[in-house]
Amino acid sequence: MRVQLSATLTILSLTLNTVSSVGLSVLEGSPVTLTTTQHEDKEAIRDIKWYFNKIRTIVSYLPKHQDVEMGDLFKGRVEFNETDFSLMLKNPQRSDSGLYTAVLDIRGKGTETAASYELSVLAPVVAPTLTVVSNWSSSDSCNVTLKCTGLNVSLISSCNGTFCSQEGGDRFLSIAFNHTIVSCNHSNPVSWRQTTMELEPLCPSYEADVAPPAGISPCLLKALLLSVGLIVMVTAVITVHISYKLQKTK
Structure with missing residues (x-):
């Protein structure tokens, strides 16, 4: 019974901590900012990490020490906001397309996914x-x-x-x-x-x-246009003829 309850709690925890990926398309070379959901108690956050394709660390941040550590792959190409934990790619290239996830390590709760983006970096289309x-x-x-x-x-x-x-x-x-x-x-x-x-x-x-x-x-x-033109001409001739007759009668 205890084993079943433990397994149930584990599955429930994984479900609550799962964030659906958001599809996002951006133009190659245009800056893009990836935001995170705001945690209620920032004091409880021990660290936050942004990952590329789940395995490459983009940035690691320790709020208590205000320590930001950039990974080699994106060093000099991203900006991390220490206030809202957002990540800006300054000059994204097509090779930067992939899955971006932000993971929080929360004291007493473990890890929690705060953002997940499936980013597609596209070149501008050529003129057809x-x-x-x-x-x-x-x-x-x-x-x-x-x-x-x-x-x-x-x-x-x-x-x-x-x-x-x-x-x-x-x-x-x-x-x-x-x-x-x-x-x-x-x-x-x-x-x-x-x-x-x-x-x-x-x-x-x-x-x-x-x-x-x-x-x-x-x-x-x-x-049709020719017929309309003929009707207009005939009407005009008849109108002129009637007007002439009336004037002659007077």
């Missing part, structure tokens, strides 16, 4: 390329096939002057169409770049001022 694969146009229609390429991923887009479809790509690479401009967008969690291309020079039949709504072909739109 947007190239023409094929181009076909006639007097009343147009089709342009474009290739949008980012890092290790690409997509094909077919544009008809009013709409651009998309095949391939992922959530970090997409294509968008805004009136006469096609944009290729490349991103990651910390940066974003865009490359644009004017569609009008590739589609001579495309009229920038009157873009047909979705579902209406350019031929039908031209026929």
